[in-house]
Amino acid sequence: MTILVTGATGTVGRQVVSQLVERGERVRALTRNPARASFPSGVEVAAGDLTVAESLAPALEGVTALHLLTVAGDDLADLPNGAELVDLAAKAGVERISVLGSFYEGTVEAALRERGLPWTQLLCMEFMANAFEWTDGVRAGVVHHFGNLPGAVVHEADIAAVSVAALTEDGHAGQAYMITGPELNTPEDRVRMIGEAIGREVEFRQLTEAQVRERMAAAGAEQEMIEFTVMLGTNPPKEGAIVQPTVQQVTGRPGRTFAQWARENADAF
Template sequence: MTILVTGATGTVGRQIVAQLVARGERVRALTRNPAAARLPASVEVACGDLTRPQSLAPALEGVTALHLITVGGDDQAALQTGPELVELAAKAGVTRVSVLSSWDESSVEEALRAREIGWTQLLCVEFMANALEWAQSIREEGVVRVFGNNPGAVVHEADIAAVAVAALVSDGHAGESYLITGPETLTPAQRAQLIGEAIGREIRFEELSEAQYRASMEAWGAGEELIEFAVQLGANPPDAASVVLPTVEQVTGRPGRTFAQWAAEHATAFLL
């Protein structure tokens, strides 16, 4: 059985590839830039672009399980190519699909619902890896600046991958929609403190005002639509973001990884 992983060089995709390899599975990884993939030697790297469905046809040969993401292109916009991608997968004989969805569904989920392919939807709250956005300010100033110090059940990318792997290699997950969370709720200030403990340095936390946050995003070159979305998310996060669910343990048989574990694993990113 060959498993094709799209988004294979992304935050979650790399974890899926690594966990499948550790299980001894045959893995094919799809990327738009194979030369920069930096994946394990046993992985077959294939070139393809989800916004150009026909580019996937060679990569799907002999594939029986497929991990899909729902965004693509340089702007990571929601895919409009779901029907073509799902048609290609069906013709190739794919029988299991895991889909890492955004909060707003795309053409991928719509197309899968119209076909008789067993698929599993993965929905996630905030990634622990988003804390890497704080790395520069921690290294240079010892500070984390955030708009909205709201608690969240942030989830380790390896746990998202573990649920995806279960759906790709074992029965009983088709038709399920899994909301994946971490094992605890933490505010950004608490996460900053845990990073400080991991690197042996006190980290200062500063909560930005809305005006300061808007100005910082404008300085990054963010567009008006993205700024409005980010402001609303910081001011009024969805209730689901702060609810701990047992999904990881139910699917994988072990508890989800804590943010303290994540911080220890990524400590070097926050050090000069």
């Protein structure tokens, strides 16, 4: 059985590849730039671009399971060619598909529903890895951030673990898994935990709405992104603040905490 992982160099995709290798699975990693990619020993690297459906045909040969993203490109825009991608997967005889995308259904999900292929939807609100955006602030000793509401941020390795289960075990097809971390914490809590992990205090300063609008506009952000940021800071989706038992139920172990994530990534800060 060969498992194809799209987005294999990304935050979650790289974890999916590593965990599959640890299980002894045969893994093929899809990347737009094979020469620049680095994967564990034994991983087959395939060239392909999700925005160009026909480029996936060779990579899908002999594949029985597929980890599929619904966004691609440097701007992480929703894929417009979901129907073509799903058709290729069906022709290749893919038997299991895990799908990671945005919180809103796009062309990939719609095509999978229409074709009736066995697939598992992975839903996440906020990755712990988003804290890397604070790297410069942490190094300077003060993080400026807009919004301080609690959320159940999820470790990228836990998202990958649920995907790996869906790709290698029966019983997950047809499921839509909301995946969260095991606890609620605020951005201020997370900054404090990063400080504890690196052994020095880091100050948290909350920006006002006016300040975040001014900063983003000065940086050239589009108005749509500014409004989205303000929404996340003032009125985020309620699902993001509800701890779900998915990781425990699917993998048999509790989800990783943010404190654990901070210790694992302390060198980056």
